[in-house]
Amino acid sequence: MPKVGLFVPCYIDQLYPQVGIATLRVLRQLGLDVDYPEEQTCCGQPMANSGCAEDARPLAERFLNVFGRYDYVVAPSGSCVSMVRNHYAQWLKGKPGFDRLRVNTFELCEYLVEIAHVASVDGDFPRRVGLLMSCHGLRELRLARSSERMDAPFNKVRQLLAQLRGIELVEVTRPDECCGFGGTFAVNEEAVSCMMGRDRIADFESAKAEVIAGYDMSCLMHLDGLIRRARKPLKVLHVAEILQGAKLA
Amino acid sequence: MSSRDTILNALRRNAPPLSPAPRMPEGITYPDPEKQFAAAFTSVGGEFVRVPDYATLNVELDKLPYYTNAHRIVSLVEGVGTPNVALDSIQDPHALEGVDLAIIPGEFGVAENGAVWIPGSALGSQRAVYVISEHLVLVVAADRLVSNMHQAYERVKIERPGFGLFISGPSKTADIEQALVIGAHGPRSCTLYMVGP
Amino acid sequence: MTDHAAKAAAFVADEPRTHWHDQALWFVRLKRDRQAASIPEWEALRTAAASIKAHTLSRLADYLEEFERNAQANGIKVHWARDGAEHNEIVYRILSERGATRLVKSKSMLTEECHLNPYLEARGIEVTDSDLGERIVQLRHEPPSHIVLPAIHLKKEDIGDLFHEKLGTEAGASDPKYLTEAARRHLRERFMAAEVGLTGVNFAIAETGGVVVCTNEGNADMGTGLPPVHIACMGVEKIIPRLEDLGVFTRLLARSATGQPVTTYTSHFHGPVRGGEMHVVIVDNGRSAILGNEVFRRSLSCIRCGACMNTCPVFRRSGGYSYGYTVPGPIGSILAPLREPEKYGTLPFASSLCGSCSDVCPVKIDLHHELYEFRQELVRKKVVPWSKRFGMAVLGFILARPWLYRLAGKLARWIVPRLPRSLTYARYNAWGRQRELPAMPRESFRDLIRKESA
Numbered sequence: 001m002p003k004v005g006l007f008v009p010c011y012i013d014q015l016y017p018q019v020g021i022a023t024l025r026v027l028r029q030l031g032l033d034v035d036y037p038e039e040q041t042c043c044g045q046p047m048a049n050s051g052c053a054e055d056a057r058p059l060a061e062r063f064l065n066v067f068g069r070y071d072y073v074v075a076p077s078g079s080c081v082s083m084v085r086n087h088y089a090q091w092l093k094g095k096p097g098f099d100r101l102r103v104n105t106f107e108l109c110e111y112l113v114e115i116a117h118v119a120s121v122d123g124d125f126p127r128r129v130g131l132l133m134s135c136h137g138l139r140e141l142r143l144a145r146s147s148e149r150m151d152a153p154f155n156k157v158r159q160l161l162a163q164l165r166g167i168e169l170v171e172v173t174r175p176d177e178c179c180g181f182g183g184t185f186a187v188n189e190e191a192v193s194c195m196m197g198r199d200r201i202a203d204f205e206s207a208k209a210e211v212i213a214g215y216d217m218s219c220l221m222h223l224d225g226l227i228r229r230a231r232k233p234l235k236v237l238h239v240a241e242i243l244q245g246a247k248l249a
Numbered sequence: 250m251s252s253r254d255t256i257l258n259a260l261r262r263n264a265p266p267l268s269p270a271p272r273m274p275e276g277i278t279y280p281d282p283e284k285q286f287a288a289a290f291t292s293v294g295g296e297f298v299r300v301p302d303y304a305t306l307n308v309e310l311d312k313l314p315y316y317t318n319a320h321r322i323v324s325l326v327e328g329v330g331t332p333n334v335a336l337d338s339i340q341d342p343h344a345l346e347g348v349d350l351a352i353i354p355g356e357f358g359v360a361e362n363g364a365v366w367i368p369g370s371a372l373g374s375q376r377a378v379y380v381i382s383e384h385l386v387l388v389v390a391a392d393r394l395v396s397n398m399h400q401a402y403e404r405v406k407i408e409r410p411g412f413g414l415f416i417s418g419p420s421k422t423a424d425i426e427q428a429l430v431i432g433a434h435g436p437r438s439c440t441l442y443m444v445g446p
Numbered sequence: 447m448t449d450h451a452a453k454a455a456a457f458v459a460d461e462p463r464t465h466w467h468d469q470a471l472w473f474v475r476l477k478r479d480r481q482a483a484s485i486p487e488w489e490a491l492r493t494a495a496a497s498i499k500a501h502t503l504s505r506l507a508d509y510l511e512e513f514e515r516n517a518q519a520n521g522i523k524v525h526w527a528r529d530g531a532e533h534n535e536i537v538y539r540i541l542s543e544r545g546a547t548r549l550v551k552s553k554s555m556l557t558e559e560c561h562l563n564p565y566l567e568a569r570g571i572e573v574t575d576s577d578l579g580e581r582i583v584q585l586r587h588e589p590p591s592h593i594v595l596p597a598i599h600l601k602k603e604d605i606g607d608l609f610h611e612k613l614g615t616e617a618g619a620s621d622p623k624y625l626t627e628a629a630r631r632h633l634r635e636r637f638m639a640a641e642v643g644l645t646g647v648n649f650a651i652a653e654t655g656g657v658v659v660c661t662n663e664g665n666a667d668m669g670t671g672l673p674p675v676h677i678a679c680m681g682v683e684k685i686i687p688r689l690e691d692l693g694v695f696t697r698l699l700a701r702s703a704t705g706q707p708v709t710t711y712t713s714h715f716h717g718p719v720r721g722g723e724m725h726v727v728i729v730d731n732g733r734s735a736i737l738g739n740e741v742f743r744r745s746l747s748c749i750r751c752g753a754c755m756n757t758c759p760v761f762r763r764s765g766g767y768s769y770g771y772t773v774p775g776p777i778g779s780i781l782a783p784l785r786e787p788e789k790y791g792t793l794p795f796a797s798s799l800c801g802s803c804s805d806v807c808p809v810k811i812d813l814h815h816e817l818y819e820f821r822q823e824l825v826r827k828k829v830v831p832w833s834k835r836f837g838m839a840v841l842g843f844i845l846a847r848p849w850l851y852r853l854a855g856k857l858a859r860w861i862v863p864r865l866p867r868s869l870t871y872a873r874y875n876a877w878g879r880q881r882e883l884p885a886m887p888r889e890s891f892r893d894l895i896r897k898e899s900a
Contacts, residue, residue: 251526252526252527252528252532252730253526255528255730256510256526256528256682256728256730256734257507257510257511258507259730259734259735259737259738260506260507260510260682260734260737261507262734262738263734263735263737263738264503264504264505264506264507264737265500265503265504265737265740265743266504267501267504267505268497268500268501268503268504269497269501270497270498270501270687271493271494271497271498271501272494273494273690273693273694274487274490274491274493274494274694275487275490276487276693276697277485277486277487289707292707293706293707293710342671342672342719343638343672346634346638361485361697361707362697362707362708363707363708364708364712374720375671376671376719377667377668377671377672379667380664380667380668380671380711381668381671381672397693397697398692398693398696398697398708399690399693399694399697401693402689402690402692402693403690405689407654407656407689407714407716408716409516409519409520409654409655409656409716409717410520410521410522410716410717410718411520411716411717412713412714412715412716412717412719413713413714413716414667414711414712414713414714415696415708415711415712416710416711417707417708417709417710417712418710419710420662420663420664420710420711421662421663421710422578422579422626422662422663423595423662423704424577424578424579424582424595424596424597425578425582425597425602425605425622425625425626426470426600426601426602426605426622427470427473427474427595427598428602428622428623430622430623430626432626432627432630433578433626433630433662433663433664433665434576434630434633434634434637434663434664434665434667434668435663435664435667435668435710435711436664
């Protein structure tokens with residue numbers, strides 16, 4: 001039985017613990033041996049994205065120490081997983097255990113589809129749901145075909161959610177335009193960031209979505225901030241929160 | 250050291266490791282290249298007319314308002330149209346200003362994008378005729394169509410020294426609020442006669 | 447220093463106009479998608495283009511020499527310019543040797559980069575930019591705001607007012623057809639009077655010694671068919687090895703740039719007009735240095751299609767002028783700081799790193815990865831302000847120590863809900879200007895897990 005290490009991004013640990021709980025529930029429901037190593041903190045993205053590579057190095061090293069012992073590492077975040085798979089080589093190349101860690105660290109949806117081979121999602125979610133195809137998960141992890149590319153279409157997230165009874169996945173005009181979070185971008189380019197977020201929200205509203213669902217809570221945090229300031233009735237949910245009520249097999 | 254040598258030395262010094270040239274990808278081929286060509290040519294603002302022979306072409310030409318309204322006509326296609334401007338007698342391309350219609354032969358067409366290859370030698374003594382004329386008529390044989398630009402460049406013979414171009418439709422611009430306007434600096438219209446049985 | 451964030455904020459302040467600008471460019475992106483979808487081998491074409499460029503860059507000097515030999519055999523004079531200043535001198539010399547004072551120009555981002563126009567104008571040369579969009583911004587004494595759609599930031603009413611003032615069109619007239627007709631007549635006069643025509647170069651072919659220029663308007667063709675002298679200016683990276691390589695690039699360029707299958711005119715110049723002259727000016731201006739930079743050399747593959755700008759959600763909502771450089775948008779955000787890191791240090795941060803640009807780039811430059819890498823360059827060069835670097839060092843320090851991270855988290859979650867809104871949402875809180883902060887839960891995930899196992 002493979003040992004799975006649960007990686008809970010720092011902002012989920014601190015601000016959206018229910019998403020971590022939901023992720024744990026989903027993985028346990030599949031009968032997996034899931035461990036939450038307490039010594040984890042953060043993947044280092046805020047520093048790395050700011051260009052402060054040396055400040056991110058200790059975090060990459062810590063990550064390898066903490067998670068190197070697992071067969072798989074699963075996280076409810078596309079951007080954090082992309083950090084590990086696509087950017088950690090800068091600090092960890094050649095270090096024992098890194099190659100294995102890199103190819104076995106997964107975002108939740110891709111883990112469910114590619115590794116756990118979840119074929120059926122048995123549950124109810126009678127809501128109109130807009131999918132936020134966050135950029136790192138989409139274009140770095142290729143969780144779906146991005147609209148710019150001309151390969152055969154696929155969408156691992158939609159594949160899972162579409163099976164829920166009663167769910168209506170709404171069509172928006174710009175299915176994968178960036179929401180504007182972008183990490184420190186949200187603060188450094190606040191004006192453009194917020195317009196991008198409001199445009200995304202307007203797109204979901206036009207499609208009459210009740211829920212905006214995504215696999216990156218950071219993007220949803222940014223949209224939720226705009227939604228609550230504008231007192232709109234939209235709800236944001238992480239896909240783990242939607243899947244936790246279902247039976248996956 | 251000359252600028253030339255400075256530049257070339259710097260480029261050699263900084264060259265990345267040798268990377269191989271790739272094989273050309275297979276281009277799309279169309280079951281009905283003429284249909285695709287006509288659609289592409291029309292979509293870029295051109296007018297496509299199919300005629301079985303040159304006699305019919307001349308009949309059709311006599312119905313074309315751009316032709317019948319034209320005062321100064323150049324024809325570089327033997328037997329097509331009744332030109333009244335002898336291109337060979339013109340020494341200065343500026344004298345072409347005011348040519349209403351030019352009839353030019355295309356060597357072959359490209360189905361994927363409605364482009365027509367015109368070698369410089371087909372343009373006579375003043376090559377500007379293809380762009381300075383108010384209206385353009387192209388004449389292309391129906392059995393001279395390729396599907397895609399890879400095939401096109403296999404056929405293109407670059408005249409050296411010389412000139413050659415692909416024309417796809419009339420000149421146009423969308424520089425004013427993205428509104429498409431046909432007829433920018435070059436011809437305001439482009440009518441193509443595809444000739445053959 | 448060009449402050450993209452401040453300029454972008456000013457742009458975005460006019461929300462309806464920003465949405466209009468955004469929609470206009472998004473529409474071009476959609477046209478690109480439709481064209482790309484019509485070519486089943488689209489992704490293979492991009493891969494081939496990237497490979498041709500990579501191969502060419504690894505043998506750039508050889509191909510340039512081959513080009514020079516073949517161009518000279520075609521009767522073309524080849525000049526070499528180390529930098530922008532030398533380029534300008536060469537162009538001016540060609541003009542002044544012939545006593546020419548009237549130049550007509552088609553689009554060349556290189557000549558923008560070298561600031562050719564002001565150089566020539568200061569020496570008594572009348573320079574007419576003949577591309578309609580470029581003429582419009584020239585008349586307004588503005589730079590282009592997009593490398594393919596120079597006047598995309600202007601509404602037709604703006605252009606109508608401009609033409610009324612400069613070309614004598616009717617006051618208040620803004621119909622694009624009417625205005626284009628006026629521009630046609632006006633520019634026809636300039637074409638007719640020009641003594642020298644200058645073009646850029648989309649592709650220079652080593653094998654045949656010629657240059658290819660792609661336009662829709664026919665302005666490059668007018669500018670080179672009438673005056674007896676043609677000057678073509680190119681950066682060293684515009685060279686491609688063989689004629690057959692054009693098959694790949696002509697299939698990608700217009701589709702990526704404007705969502706058309708091909709430009710109206712794809713003109714192959716292999717020599718002067720009869721009785722005339724043709725010159726090619728090959729320019730380095732920092733490109734050989736970029737070639738030596740392992741991380742950023744792929745940016746030299748750029749074919750200046752502008753697709754990255756059209757797809758960039760930030761470019762669409764901030765406009766070309768926010769970047770303050772000849773070439774804006776994602777590619778500009780690499781090219782500009784490569785040239786002057788201190789001046790353009792904010793540009794690599796003018797991005798959410800969404801990656802859309804990399805997915806549309808016809809030559810597969812990994813733009814968003816280069817932007818990420820450039821941020822590290824700027825920190826190493828200390829171009830990023832100390833306050834930002836210190837802040838990240840502090841954050842990194844906290845996050846590297848679990849006990850400190852947990853303590854900081856706990857404190858934040860305890861204090862923030864207890865502070866008055868006036869303090870939490872004060873001016874220093876950039877997040878809070880237009881957004882609510884997330885609700886602060888009492889317990890972290892770790893707290894909850896500990897409780898569960900207890």
